[in-house]
Amino acid sequence: MTRAPTLKPHHLMRHLLPEIDVDAFVDIRRQIHAHPELGFEVGTTSELVASLLEEWGYEVHRGIGKSGVVGQLTRGSGKRRLGIRADMDALPIVEATGLAYASQIQGRMHACGHDGHTAILLAAAKALADGPDFDGTLNLIFQPDEENLCGARAMIEDGLFERFPCDAVYALHNIPGIQVGTFHVLTGSLSLSSDVADVTIRGVGGHGAMPHRARDPISASAAIITALQTVVARNVAPDDYAVVSVGFIQGGATHNVIPECVKFGLNVRASREDTRALVEQRIREIVALTAQAHGVEALIDYRQLTPPVVNTEAETQLAQRVCVELVGAGNVVTQASRGLSGSEDFAWMLGRVPGCYLMLGNGQGDAGGCMVHNPGYDFNDAALPLGAALWVRLARTFLVV
Ligand SMILES: [Zn+2]
Numbered sequence: 001m002t003r004a005p006t007l008k009p010h011h012l013m014r015h016l017l018p019e020i021d022v023d024a025f026v027d028i029r030r031q032i033h034a035h036p037e038l039g040f041e042v043g044t045t046s047e048l049v050a051s052l053l054e055e056w057g058y059e060v061h062r063g064i065g066k067s068g069v070v071g072q073l074t075r076g077s078g079k080r081r082l083g084i085r086a087d088m089d090a091l092p093i094v095e096a097t098g099l100a101y102a103s104q105i106q107g108r109m110h111a112c113g114h115d116g117h118t119a120i121l122l123a124a125a126k127a128l129a130d131g132p133d134f135d136g137t138l139n140l141i142f143q144p145d146e147e148n149l150c151g152a153r154a155m156i157e158d159g160l161f162e163r164f165p166c167d168a169v170y171a172l173h174n175i176p177g178i179q180v181g182t183f184h185v186l187t188g189s190l191s192l193s194s195d196v197a198d199v200t201i202r203g204v205g206g207h208g209a210m211p212h213r214a215r216d217p218i219s220a221s222a223a224i225i226t227a228l229q230t231v232v233a234r235n236v237a238p239d240d241y242a243v244v245s246v247g248f249i250q251g252g253a254t255h256n257v258i259p260e261c262v263k264f265g266l267n268v269r270a271s272r273e274d275t276r277a278l279v280e281q282r283i284r285e286i287v288a289l290t291a292q293a294h295g296v297e298a299l300i301d302y303r304q305l306t307p308p309v310v311n312t313e314a315e316t317q318l319a320q321r322v323c324v325e326l327v328g329a330g331n332v333v334t335q336a337s338r339g340l341s342g343s344e345d346f347a348w349m350l351g352r353v354p355g356c357y358l359m360l361g362n363g364q365g366d367a368g369g370c371m372v373h374n375p376g377y378d379f380n381d382a383a384l385p386l387g388a389a390l391w392v393r394l395a396r397t398f399l400v401v
């Protein structure tokens with residue numbers, strides 16, 4: 001098992017955030033790491049966040065989307081409003097790092113570095129509260145349940161952006177395998193949406209020898225599934241991405257009976273919201289009209305799970321500029337052949353407000369290279385001042401005095 005190294009707080013990076021005691025935030029990160037909480041049940045972590053923000057002068061709102069917290073700080077008379085989001089939840093994994101501050105709760109672990117993301121935003125919060133050099137409103141958003149992809153949506157449905165309007169919203173994630181001090185800040189689509197659909201084709205059952213007395217849902221389903229292969233091939237532009245896969249099909253029990261009904265399930269992915277909507281529309285049309293052509297009934301239960309993460313251009317360019325100022329152009333990747341393979345529920349926030357999701361190097365090899373969701377993973381504390389300095393500089397750039 002890979003054992004994450006115990007890093008000394010990185011003295012080289014302290015100059016990026018001279019106004020705060022970085023070591024204190026490394027301690028907070030490790031305290032959160034030792035007490036991981038799952039899903040929406042992040043009461044201890046969110047209370048720690050809320051009480052610290054209050055202590056530093058933020059107007060704090062608890063219980064948004066069950067257990068989310070928003071800390072708001074307004075300076076000057078500026079009208080600009082910036083949102084920065086961190087996630088607080090852990091994973092149901094048995095930690096195997098052997099670290100002194102390893103999880104004290106068996107079967108739960110901060111294996112995705114959300115402890116680090118929370119500590120980064122807290123460090124930035126403290127620096128921004130101490131340094132009054134911005135003009136406008138800062139909304140610091142601490143969300144629960146990122147891992148199950150429900151927390152951001154819960155906060156939004158609880159009125160997040162009506163109560164705390166934002167002109168732009170930002171978030172970051174640590175990425176093992178990328179060296180500390182490197183940022184990936186990419187424009188456009190970073191991950192695909194993920195949706196599912198359950199289709200039920202209902203015909204009239206009968207004897208296999210007398211198909212004229214039945215309405216065959218199997219031949220109708222075969223025609224529908226074949227037609228579904230044209231959704232991407234004939235509708236989505238060649239330089240865009242979408243996937244329509246049939247993951248299961250169930251129907252019938254024996255050779256000489258035409259069954260009453262057939263069920264099949266789809267997984268649908270798309271790179272952009274307009275492509276996602278187009279693909280859903282074509283699937284619905286093909287299912288309904290092909291079923292009609294075969295004289296059977298079609299029911300479709302279409303469920304949107306996660307939107308794609310799409311970084312907007314102007315907000316991404318601003319983040320690129322801030323990262324270049326911080327670590328130099330050589331350490332900021334702005335073009336990559338591949339985005340994220342997983343899903344990320346910050347996509348819900350980007351669906352409402354323009355913004356950017358950045359990736360922050362967690363290190364390579366023994367120093368932070370162990371992949372997230374692995375029992376040997378640990379957030380690299382050396383990345384903490386980098387992430388915090390990024391948020392501080394971004395806030396001071398976005399909310400210009
Ligand atoms: Zn994760």
Ligand SMILES: [Zn+2]
Nearest residue numbers: 112113114173
């Ligand atoms: Zn994560």
